Amino acid sequence: MVSWRPDIRAAVISRTRINLHRKIVKHAAFTGQYPVAVLSDCVVYAADGISPLDFLPSSGVGITWVVVGGAGAAAQQKP
Known part of the structure; x- marks a missing residue:
């Protein structure tokens, strides 16, 4: 039996966004580079x-x- 659990879906999406934000902050602290665009599962940076x-x-x-x-x-x- 499959049931729809919007609370679990929201928790998974929230956790993914938090982890992505942590990676962006860690990368910015290491390199000083900040993203140009952020999508649901990828980050775009400008390159020289x-x-x-x-x-x-x-x-x-x-x-x-x-x-x-x-x-x-x-x-x-x-x-």
């Missing part, structure tokens, strides 16, 4: 270059931090 890799923050030692599917960060060497 034409490549998406120009946007990714670097730690200064050739390592770029990439958030993969919101599950965590993975290190990637910049060429």
